Amino acid sequence: MSSRCYDLIVIGAGIIGTSCADAAAAEGLRVAIVEPGPIGGGSTAAAMGHLVAMDDDPAELALTRYSLHEWELFASLPEAEFSRCGTLWVARNEAEARVIPARIARLGAAKVEAHAIDTQNLYELEPALAPGLYGGLLVPREAVVYPPRMALYLAQRAQSNGATLYAGRSASKLGHAAGTDQVLLDDGTQLSGPTLVATGCALPTLLPQLPMRARKGHLLITERYPGVLHHQLLELGYADSAHGDADSSVAFNVQPRPTGQILIGSSREFSATDSAVSPAMVRRMLERAFDFMPSLRQLQALRTWTGFRPTTPDGRPYLGAVPGQNKLWVAAGHEGLGVTTALGSARLMLDLLLGRTPAIDPAPYAPSRVIA
Ligand SMILES: Cc1cc2nc3c(=O)[nH]c(=O)nc-3n(C[C@H](O)[C@H](O)[C@H](O)COP(=O)(O)OP(=O)(O)OC[C@H]3O[C@@H](n4cnc5c(N)ncnc54)[C@H](O)[C@@H]3O)c2cc1C
Numbered sequence: 001m002s003s004r005c006y007d008l009i010v011i012g013a014g015i016i017g018t019s020c021a022d023a024a025a026a027e028g029l030r031v032a033i034v035e036p037g038p039i040g041g042g043s044t045a046a047a048m049g050h051l052v053a054m055d056d057d058p059a060e061l062a063l064t065r066y067s068l069h070e071w072e073l074f075a076s077l078p079e080a081e082f083s084r085c086g087t088l089w090v091a092r093n094e095a096e097a098r099v100i101p102a103r104i105a106r107l108g109a110a111k112v113e114a115h116a117i118d119t120q121n122l123y124e125l126e127p128a129l130a131p132g133l134y135g136g137l138l139v140p141r142e143a144v145v146y147p148p149r150m151a152l153y154l155a156q157r158a159q160s161n162g163a164t165l166y167a168g169r170s171a172s173k174l175g176h177a178a179g180t181d182q183v184l185l186d187d188g189t190q191l192s193g194p195t196l197v198a199t200g201c202a203l204p205t206l207l208p209q210l211p212m213r214a215r216k217g218h219l220l221i222t223e224r225y226p227g228v229l230h231h232q233l234l235e236l237g238y239a240d241s242a243h244g245d246a247d248s249s250v251a252f253n254v255q256p257r258p259t260g261q262i263l264i265g266s267s268r269e270f271s272a273t274d275s276a277v278s279p280a281m282v283r284r285m286l287e288r289a290f291d292f293m294p295s296l297r298q299l300q301a302l303r304t305w306t307g308f309r310p311t312t313p314d315g316r317p318y319l320g321a322v323p324g325q326n327k328l329w330v331a332a333g334h335e336g337l338g339v340t341t342a343l344g345s346a347r348l349m350l351d352l353l354l355g356r357t358p359a360i361d362p363a364p365y366a367p368s369r370v371i372a
Contacts, residue, residue, distance in 0.1 A: 003182065003190040003191060003192040004032070004189070004190070004191050004192070005030075005180075005191075005192050005193055006029075006030045006031060006032045006164075006191060006192070006193035006194075007024070007029035007030045007031065007193055007194065008020075008021075008024045008029050008030075008031050008032070008193060008194050008195075008196060008353065009031075009032045009034065009181070009183050009191050009192075009193050009194070009195045009196065010024070010031060010032065010033045010034070010196050010198055011034045011171045011183065011195065011196065011197045011198060011199055011206065012034070012035065012042075012197065012198040012199040012200060012202070012332075013033050013034075013035035013039045013040065013151065013155055013165075013198075014040060014042045014043060014044040014151060014198065014200050014338070015040060015044040015047075015147050015150065015151045015154075015338055015339055015342040016198045016200070016331050016332065016334060016338055016342050016345060016346075017033065017035070017196075017198035017199075017331070018033070018039065018040065018151045018152075018154035018155045018158065019154055019342040019343055019345065020196055020198060020331055020345070020346045020349050020350070021033045021154070021155065021158040021163055022154040022155070022157050022158045022161075022346070023346040023347060023349070023350045024158070024163075024350060024353070025157075025158040025159075025161035025162055025163045026157075026158075026161055027350060027354070030162065030193075031158060031161075031162070031163035031164070032163065032164050032165075032166060032191055032193075033155060033158065033159075033163055033164070033165045033166065034166045034169055034171050034183070034185060034191075035165070035166070035167060035168075035169070035170075036168060036169060036170035036186075038148075039148070039151050039152045039155045040147060040148035040149075040150070040151025040152055040155075041148065042200050042201070042202075042307075043200050043201065043307050043308055043309060043310060043338065044147045044148055044151050044338070044339070045147070045148040045307070046217065046219070046305060046306065046307020046308070047147045047307065047338070047339050048144070048219060048253070048255055048263055048266070048339075049081075049144045049145045049146055049147045049255075049339055050087070050142075050144050050232050050253075050255060050339070050340070051067075051068055051071050051142055051143050051144065051145060051339065051340045052064065052087055052139075052142055052232070052337075052340055053065055053068060053107060053110065053112045053139065053142070053340075054239065054337060054340075055103055055106040055107050055110070055112075056239045057315070057316070058364075059316055059361075059364030059365065060315075060316065060337070061106065061107075061110050062110070062360045062361070062364075063317075063337075063341045063344050063345065063348075063360065063365070064337060064340050064341055064344075065110045065111070065112060066344035066347070066348075066359060066360050067340055067341045067342065067343045067344030067345070068112070068141075068142070068340065069344075070343035070344055070347060071143070071145070071340075071343055074145070074150070075143070077153070079149050079150060079152070079153040080145045080146070080149070080150050080153070081144075081145055081146035081149060081150075081258060082143050082144075082145050083143055083144050083145075083256075083257075083258045084141065084142070084143040085142075085143065085144060085230065085231050085232055085255070085256055086138060086139060086140040086141065086142055086143075086231045086232070087138070087139040087142040087231065087232045087233075087234065088117070088122075088125060088126060088136050088137070088138050088139075088231040088232070088233050088234075089103075089136050089137040089138075089139075089234050089235070089236045089238070090122070090129065090133055090136045090233055090234070090235055090236065090252070090292060091133065091134040091135050091136055091137075091236050092133060092134060092235065092236075092237075092292075093134050094134055096134065096235075096236045097134045097135050097136075097236075099236060100116050100135070100136075100137045100236075101116070103137055104116060104137065107139065112139060112141075113139065113140060113141055114137055114138065114139045115137070115138045115140070116135065116136075116137060116138075117135050117136045117137065117138050118135045119133065119134060119135045121135070122135050122136050125138070125230065125231065126229070126230060126231060126233065126293075128228055128229065128293050128295045128296075129233075129292060129293055130291065130292055130293060130294055133292070136236070137236070138231075142232065144232060144255055144257070145339065147339045150339075166185060166189070166191075169185045169186060169187055169189065170185065170186045171183050171184070171185060171186075171197075171199075171206060172184055172185065172186045174195065174197075174206055174207075174328065176325075176326060177192075179326075180192050180193060180194075180327070181193060181194060181195045181325075181326070181327050181328055183195055193327075194327040194328075194329065194353065195327065195328050195329065196329040196330070196331060196349065196353075197322075197328070197329070197330045197331075197332065198330075198331045198332055199332060200308075200310040200332055200334075200338075201214040201308045201309075201310045203310065203318075203330070203332045203333065207322060207330060209322075209371050210312075210318055210322070210330065210332075210333075210367055210370060210371070211312065211313055211370060212310055212311065212312060212332070212333055213270060213311045214273070214308035214309070214310065214311070215268050215269065215270055215308060215309040215310075215311045215335065215336075216267070216268070216269040216270075216272040216273075216275075216306055216307075216308055216309075217265065217266055217267055217268055217269075217306065217308070217309060217336070218265070218266070218267045218277065218278070218281050218282055218285055218304060218305070218306050219263060219264065219265045219266065219304065219305055219306075219307075220263070220264045220265075220282060220285070220286070220301050220303070220304040221257070221261050221262070221263050221264070221301070221302050221303050221304075222261055222262045222263075222264070222296075222299045222300060222301055222302055223261065223299065223300040223301075223302050224259055224260035224261050225260055225261070225262060225299055226260035227260075228256075228262065228295070228299075229254060229255075229256040229262050229293075230256060231256070232253075232254070232255045232256070233252065233253070233254050233255075233292070233293070234251070234252065234253045235251055235252040235253075235292065237251065238251045238252070238253060246268075247269065247270050247271050248267070248268065248269040248270070248271075248272075249267070249268050250266070250267045250268075250281075250284050250285045250288045251265075251266055251288065252288050252289055252291070252292040252293075253265040253266040253289075254289060254292075254293065254296070261302070262296070262299065264285070264286065264289050264296065265285065266285065266336075267281050267284070267285045268309070268336075269281065270311075275306050275307075275308075276306070277304050277305065277306055282304055309334075309335045309336050309338075310332055310333045310334060310335065310338070311333065311335045312333035312335070312370070313370065314369070314370075315335055316333070316364055316365055317331065317332065317333040317334045317335075317338075317341070317345060317365055318330045318332055318333045318365065318366075318367040318370075319331050319345055319348055319349060319352075319362065319365035319366075319367075320349075320352055320362055320365060320366045320367050320368070321352070321366075321367070321368075322367055323367060323368045323371050324371075329349065329352070329353065330367055331345055331346075331349050344360070347359065348360065348362055348365070
């Protein structure tokens with residue numbers, strides 16, 4: 001059977017695959033993109049779209065910082081729906097507030113502007129917060145975007161730079177013949193060339209040697225209430241929920257959409273494998289949000305939904321060559337930070353693919369860390 005040849009075959013068109021395809025096509029590579037569903041219709045469509053520097057792991061901070069810098073290039077792009085609301089981390093008590101100076105130091109060392117906020121200032125910034133909170137940490141340059149629209153934009157830009165989209169097709173088999181990688185699509189089409197697997201939670205179907213768990217999350221969006229909320233608000237204990245291994249957890253995490261709607265999150269569950277909305281989990285998540293912002297109780301909810309975060313055992317994405325395979329690459333496993341880190345991940349992948357030295361150390365994300 002004849003095979004169509006490419007310089008890079010990107011499997012999966014979520015925010016990660018489309019970022020990689022866009023970066024590769026911009027460098028003049030002949031790119032194929034394979035996607036069975038809507039562009040950005042997987043985890044990407046479920047996301048909050050918060051662009052945030054996470055500083056509790058040096059590798060995560062390096063990748064988020066690098067990516068936030070890349071996101072600035074899209075700050076005025078209508079398709080990104082970029083809104084620079086800033087992030088305000090809220091302390092419930094003195095013990096939580098005690099971590100703020102260390103976080104400011106870590107973020108500052110990575111050149112992320114951050115300020116301590118005293119209690120009075122906290123209520124000036126967000127008057128609807130519950131009384132009795134203990135100040136916070138403001139990261140003023142952070143922003144939110146609309147992830148599925150951005151993924152679509154990146155896929156279209158890649159196509160305008162020559163990429164071919166195999167829409168409605170999935171990769172059913174990876175192989176190797178005559179010194180090159182082969183990808184067999186479900187309609188029998190065969191593609192050949194260096195291959196990048198960016199299938200998020202579905203990674204084990206094609207690369208079972210790379211462990212991945214899907215971590216369910218719920219979100220809720222309200223009707224329009226302009227002026228109720230000004231910043232993306234998170235509780236300072238959020239990282240415990242995000243990085244902890246608890247089977248289920250909730251954390252206060254709310255976002256003002258540019259439309260005036262309020263996006264309320266978030267939950268994390270390992271053992272829930274169905275995509276149905278769980279009323280019990282929504283209630284638990286909302287009770288957490290109401291503790292921090294009681295007036296949210298008065299608002300009208302419009303929609304709730306779920307999504308799955310692609311989660312590796314150590315919480316870091318797999319970015320790099322698949323060990324033991326020739327010209328087979330992977331970019332997947334970004335858990336709750338894939339929107340934030342998509343653009344930096346794509347830069348890193350392109351540098352590795354083209355044999356250049358990446359701007360940040362790729363070692364912490366190398367897939368070889370999980371397989372000998
Ligand atoms: C509730 C929730 C809130 C979140 N909030 C944020 C946030 O605020 N900020 C942030 O940075 N991140 C957030 N995330 C995380 C973010 O959504 C993910 O990390 C990111 O979307 C992962 O992107 P991806 O491209 O790897 O996966 P996906 O978007 O799932 O894309 C993978 C694609 O691969 C395709 N695919 C699968 N199998 C095949 C195959 N065999 N052949 C071809 N294609 C295939 C799928 O159809 C899919 O389109 C959130 C996630 C959830 C669930």
